[in-house]
Amino acid sequence: MQLTREEERALNGKEGEAVATAYRILLAIGESTDAEKLVPVKWAHVSGVNYNTIGDSGVQFLENISKDGKFVVKTTINPMGFDPLKINSLKVKAEFIAQQNRIHNVYERMGATKSYTCIPYEVFDMPSEGTSVSFAESNAAVYANSVTHLRTNKESALSALASALTGKAPYSELRVEEMRKPDKCIRIKSELDNELDYGLLGYFAGKISNNVVGFDGINILEKMNGKALSAGIGTSGSCGMFTIGKTDNETIDFGREEAMKVKDELNTSENGDIVTLGSPQLGIDDLSLLAHMVDGKKFRKRCLIFCARAAYESATRLGYTQTIEHSGGELLCDCCTCLTPLVDRNDVDSVVTNSIKGAYYLNNSNKVGVCLKPLKEIVEQECI
């Protein structure tokens, strides 16, 4: 990869340690993705915010970076570990809170917008199609490329951070028009009835395609299903984009049998002690739908609902949060199912959820059992 003279100087430390580290990261990912050069990006969405995901060494690394690092483009950040406004009623260890506060301070010092969301595509106005951005958070990268037609690679927490510090990213892979074509096509052989089916399809597709996957058999994609599909794809592999419609590539069938196989891998419990909704976080449309579904009903068990704070605030103005809270649902902002300390295996053995991404992390990181059901069934069975 060719660096300009200024980029070369920055790499050698002329603009400080943080920028030099950022260029070291950009150089490594540029080389690995065969980039010829760096290009400007308009927006970086950074992951590595939840203390559970970066640990003590991550906190130290970020504090070092923040000594002389400043974000030079719009930078939004992923969820943290808990809802800071409800911390008094939540069971979180003091040490976790202290470390999470250090992370909060670091991102604030560097100039991040404290969005604490994994659905930036629902919270912020989208730049025009074709704009180059740098999105870590796998579901957001897939969604941005596929539904809102921005251009990002499936960034890592560090590559998006490097873009935030420099305003640049390698011109490679999904930032290059010719590369945004499917390498595999999945032919859908059975009806996709709900968001869970789309999540299963996504998880299946992420294991099959390395780059871009085409779906033959989807005609209309509703937002909720698009989120579930993107999150499934982002969880299981390295694929960073999907397209709709038949393509000429190698074609793989996805029917009932394939869906069941994925479900068998992630569905590890027959029922759950609690319900969790979100991963990705719920947006305003999801909260509206949920409010209508649970109106006048009561959850029979604890139900944690993870949503973006911006969506929560809109939903409050529209009366949805009151309806959901009246049904017993606990709305939590700024955090999400994945790796939250709020779902602890000392307290719960298993969780009911409609999220494939949530299921993967609950099984593998939180080490609790997972019972997968679509939202409609969850409300029917877990509410009276």
Added chain:
Amino acid sequence: MFKTIEGNSGARMYIKCRQIVVGSGEGEALVTTQMINFLTMIDLKSGVIKDEKHELRGRSIANKMLIFPNAIGSSVGAYSVYALKMNRVAPKAMMCNKADITTASGCAIANIPLADQSNVDIFTIKSGVKVKLGENLLQVF
């Protein structure tokens, strides 16, 4: 059977590759054809692969030369690579079939030599043999 050519540093095989993070590292090869999610599959304190479905479950990547296709899943895996290094249980070097952004960025800040794009099938290297990576060359002893 494989005669040493250059004194006791002679390798049995020299494999050309493309180094993404420079530096050299040597150690015992730990080889898998299965992809790795650094965030969820590895115990970051010990370096042991804990994922029950992974063929390397129970094996430690600490101080090894990790040979694998590429990383998958979470974008935060880059921090996990860094945590392994800080906990002194990182591999000495890594070799991918095709290095990905998560692995490359994690290795870049952890100073773990990383290479990919060799012209031979790296998965024919057997776990346990001594290997050395440096200057776009993988030496198999």
